[in-house]
Amino acid sequence: MELTGAQILLESLGREGVDVLFGFPGGAVIDIYHQLPNYPNLKHILVRHEQGAIHMADGYARATGKVGVCLVTSGPGATNTVTGIATAYMDSIPVVIITGQVPTPLIGNDAFQEVDIVGITRPCTKHNYLVKDLSQLAKTIKEAFYLARSGRPGPVLIDLPKDVQQQRCAFKYPPGEVSMRSYNPHREPNAKQVRKVAQLLAKAKRPVLYAGGGVVSAGASEELTRLARAHDLPVTATLMGLGCFPGDDPLWLGMLGMHGTYAANHSIAGSDLILAVGARFDDRVTGKLSEFACKAKMVHIDIDPTSIQKNVRVDVPIVADCRLFLQALNAEAETLAKEPGGWTPKDKWIEQTAAWKAEHPLQYKPAAESGFIKPQAVVEAIHRITSGDCIVATEVGQNQMWAAQFFNYRKPRTLLTSGGLGTMGYGFPAAIGAQAAFPDKLVIDVAGDGSIQMCIQELATAMCYKLPVKIVILNNGYLGMVRQWQELFYEKNYCNTCMDVAPDFVKLAEAYGAAGFRVTEAKDLEETLRKAFATPLPCIVDVVVDPEENVYPMVPAGKSLTEMILV
Ligand SMILES: Cc1ncc(C[n+]2csc(CCOP(=O)(O)OP(=O)(O)O)c2C)c(N)n1
Numbered sequence: 001m002e003l004t005g006a007q008i009l010l011e012s013l014g015r016e017g018v019d020v021l022f023g024f025p026g027g028a029v030i031d032i033y034h035q036l037p038n039y040p041n042l043k044h045i046l047v048r049h050e051q052g053a054i055h056m057a058d059g060y061a062r063a064t065g066k067v068g069v070c071l072v073t074s075g076p077g078a079t080n081t082v083t084g085i086a087t088a089y090m091d092s093i094p095v096v097i098i099t100g101q102v103p104t105p106l107i108g109n110d111a112f113q114e115v116d117i118v119g120i121t122r123p124c125t126k127h128n129y130l131v132k133d134l135s136q137l138a139k140t141i142k143e144a145f146y147l148a149r150s151g152r153p154g155p156v157l158i159d160l161p162k163d164v165q166q167q168r169c170a171f172k173y174p175p176g177e178v179s180m181r182s183y184n185p186h187r188e189p190n191a192k193q194v195r196k197v198a199q200l201l202a203k204a205k206r207p208v209l210y211a212g213g214g215v216v217s218a219g220a221s222e223e224l225t226r227l228a229r230a231h232d233l234p235v236t237a238t239l240m241g242l243g244c245f246p247g248d249d250p251l252w253l254g255m256l257g258m259h260g261t262y263a264a265n266h267s268i269a270g271s272d273l274i275l276a277v278g279a280r281f282d283d284r285v286t287g288k289l290s291e292f293a294c295k296a297k298m299v300h301i302d303i304d305p306t307s308i309q310k311n312v313r314v315d316v317p318i319v320a321d322c323r324l325f326l327q328a329l330n331a332e333a334e335t336l337a338k339e340p341g342g343w344t345p346k347d348k349w350i351e352q353t354a355a356w357k358a359e360h361p362l363q364y365k366p367a368a369e370s371g372f373i374k375p376q377a378v379v380e381a382i383h384r385i386t387s388g389d390c391i392v393a394t395e396v397g398q399n400q401m402w403a404a405q406f407f408n409y410r411k412p413r414t415l416l417t418s419g420g421l422g423t424m425g426y427g428f429p430a431a432i433g434a435q436a437a438f439p440d441k442l443v444i445d446v447a448g449d450g451s452i453q454m455c456i457q458e459l460a461t462a463m464c465y466k467l468p469v470k471i472v473i474l475n476n477g478y479l480g481m482v483r484q485w486q487e488l489f490y491e492k493n494y495c496n497t498c499m500d501v502a503p504d505f506v507k508l509a510e511a512y513g514a515a516g517f518r519v520t521e522a523k524d525l526e527e528t529l530r531k532a533f534a535t536p537l538p539c540i541v542d543v544v545v546d547p548e549e550n551v552y553p554m555v556p557a558g559k560s561l562t563e564m565i566l567v
Contacts, residue, residue: 001170002168002170003168003169003170003171004165004168005134005164005165005168005169006034007035007038008137008138009032009098009137009160010032010035010036010039011171012141012142013039013042013069013141014039014041014042015142015173016141016142018069019042019043020045020060020436020437021042021045022045022056022068022069022436023045023053023071023072024048024049025046025073026113027074027100027113027162028074028075028077028100028101028113028161029071029074029098029100029160043436045436046461047458047461048457048458048461049080049455050070050077050081050084051083051084051455052429052432052457052458052461053070053072053081054072054081054084054085054087055087055428056070056429056430056432056433056436056458056461057084057088057433058084058088058095058426058430058433059393059430059432059433060434062091062430062434063391063413063433064434065413066149066437068095068433069098070084070097071098072098072100073100074099074100074101074113074114074115074117074162075113075114075115076113076115077113078100078115078120078159082120082121082124083421083425084423085124085155087420088154088155089124089125089421091213091418091419091420092152092153092214092217093153093155093217094217095148096148096155096156096157096158097125097155097158098157098160099117099158099160100159100160100161100165101117101130101159101160101161103161103162103163104161118130121157125156126147126148126153126156127147127157128158129143129157131158134168137164138173138174139174144156144158146180147183150185151183152185152302152303185303185321186303186319186320187303187320187321188320188324189320189321189324189328189329190318193316193318193320194325194329194332195332196316197275197329197332198333200297201231201233202336202343202344203344204272204273204344204346205348205349206272207233207273207274207346208235208253208268208274208275208296209227209234209235209245209275209277210236210238210256210275211224211235211236211241211244211277211278211279212237212241212276212279212280213238213240214241214279214303214322215237215241215244215278215322215412216240216241216244216412216413218322218323219412220278220322220323220326221243221245221412223327224244224245225246227329227330227333228245228249228251231333231346232345232350233251233346234267234349234350234353235249236253236260236261236267236268238257238279239257239404239417239419240420241278242415243409243413243414244412246410247408247409247410248408248410250354251350253357254362255405256285256561257282257285257286257555258285259405259552259555260553260561261357261361261405262359262360262361262553263353263356265553267356268292268296269294269295269561271295271296272295272297274293276298276302276314278301278302278303279300280302280307281311281312282311286312286561287559288559289311289312292312293312297316298312298313298316299318301318301320301326303320303321305319362405362406364549365567372544372547373521373522374546374549375398375476375543376405378472378474378525378529378545379406379407379446380406381525381529382407382444382472382529383407385529385530385533386442386444386533388407388409388410389442390414391413391415391416391431391435391438391442391443392409392414392415393417393431393434393444393445394415394416394446395424395425395426395447395448396417396426396451396481397450397479398481398484398550398551399448399474400418400446401481401551402551403446416431416434418430424454425451426451427447427451428445428447428452428456428458428469428471429455429461431445431469432458432461432462432467432469435462435467435468436467442470443469444472444533445469446474447471447472447473447474448473448474448475448480449475449476449477449499449505450478450479450480452471459509459514463514463538467538468535468536468537468539470532470533470538470539471538471539471540472529472541473540475505476549477498477547478494479496483498483548484551487550488556489556506518506540508540509538509539509540512538513537514539514540515532515539515540516540517539517540517541517542518542518543518544525543529541552564552566553565
């Protein structure tokens with residue numbers, strides 16, 4: 001069967017199980033768009049800005065565990081996705097980005113809308129391709145999806161020149177598994193290492209499980225939870241790991257790091273054994289490196305060998321798939337625990353961690369009578385109203401940290417947030433991507449009044465495809481997180497962080513045909529949120545909150561985890 005390059009692309013996406021594409025057309029992809037109506041199984045969501053498309057593909061991927069796909073034109077279409085590609089790269093999210101390119105004879109001639117997107121994205125993709133030979137296209141697509149989802153997942157870009165889209169060649173999707181000589185992620189656990197880790201856990205008096213986003217992407221939450229519960233091991237997680245262990249379990253310490261809990265940060269500091277699973281020791285997590293977990297033996301399990309020994313000294317480095325390793329570790333630990341004297345009890349340590357939790361739980365000063373609504377109370381209200389049964393996306397800043405702290409995530413893939421890059425404008429389009437995957441779920445973007453203005457145009461997309469995402473703006477009138485740093489470390493010099501000219505968010509929602517609500521008094525909060533969550537429309541709830549509320553605890557930059565500023 002002879003097909004054009006555009007047809008081969010769309011046929012191949014179908015073979016990879018793609019059901020939705022987030023995209024925006026242009027001259028360099030017009031041949032692909034011309035063919036799209038012939039592929040009714042590929043739903044295309046037309047965005048308003050290419051940054052929206054890539055964040056939507058990313059949100060879709062985080063919520064489903066599948067590969068998210070976006071399609072954009074050459075030049076500005078391609079460069080508009082770079083922030084989103086870097087966002088996905090930093091958080092190891094599987095996405096495939098298809099960019100149009102100028103015809104091959106024009107490449108390198110400064111042609112109209114030409115940009116070297118392969119060069120530009122080399123440092124922020126797991127891999128990228130410029131396909132000049134149509135006979136290689138199907139194989140390239142198959143490889144791209146395999147690379148995106150296997151090993152340490154990440155974004156893969158395919159740049160496809162316009163003339164290649166128009167040429168014809170025979171189509172056959174390559175059968176079987178992909179095999180690449182230069183790429184062989186090591187997945188299988190090593191039995192000796194499994195035994196060694198089980199013995200270390202058995203002997204440890206003060207162990208902590210430290211989980212990262214790798215637990216979520218490996219689908220290892222159940223194994224992690226089983227390990228912790230069977231052997232009384234307290235658990236903390238990074239922002240990216242939230243949800244991989246139930247937030248209502250007594251063994252849960254809360255998130256660690258700069259805005260982590262007192263209990264989590266003290267447990268890390270006091271621990272004698274840390275089992276780091278699918279986490280990468282980001283500086284927001286470790287604080288002052290030389291004092292991070294300095295009394296502990298460090299075991300680090302990661303599918304990506306380059307992430308081991310990168311930031312901290314690791315005593316037991318393990319390259320393996322987190323789920324396979326934890327499965328084997330559970331079996332080994334259960335055998336060991338049955339032997340008389342095989343397992344040192346951890347009850348004293350559990351008592352200690354519980355005492356830390358009781359001493360300084362996450363808290364905030366309640367609003368004075370007639371005072372402002374507290375942003376933390378808004379997150380708590382969302383949790384109460386939904387019983388935690390929703391997908392939460394966040395923007396970046398204080399809103400993100402409060403959404404992390406005050407919502408007890410119980411399941412993986414229920415929090416979508418830009419952890420590594422910290423991309424303002426991420427949350428709303430990511431929420432749309434998740435809603436496209438799960439039309440019947442409640443999807444809520446917890447936003448700041450600054451961040452939401454970065455991709456607000458996607459309200460049109462949400463309206464167009466009847467994706468009823470709820471945006472809850474914690475409106476403090478500031479770029480709050482920066483203002484907090486200015487207050488604490490820059491003599492309250494609130495330079496360019498006041499958002500005193502802002503749109504009327506209720507009217508803005510209505511201008512798009514969506515629903516808008518405003519809450520200024522605490523007594524109206526819950527009822528308004530309930531009303532908003534019940535509407536079938538996308539909507540904005542603009543909650544006017546305490547303008548100078550801060551996120552605590554806070555470990556100042558460069559300090560050790562126990563040097564926290566508390567409420
Ligand atoms: C694209 C982008 N630009 C700048 C920043 C730096 N930054 C981090 S938090 C923040 C303030 C966010 O303000 P807002 O969205 O109003 O949320 P709040 O902190 O008030 O909850 C800024 C500017 C960023 N993270 N991303």
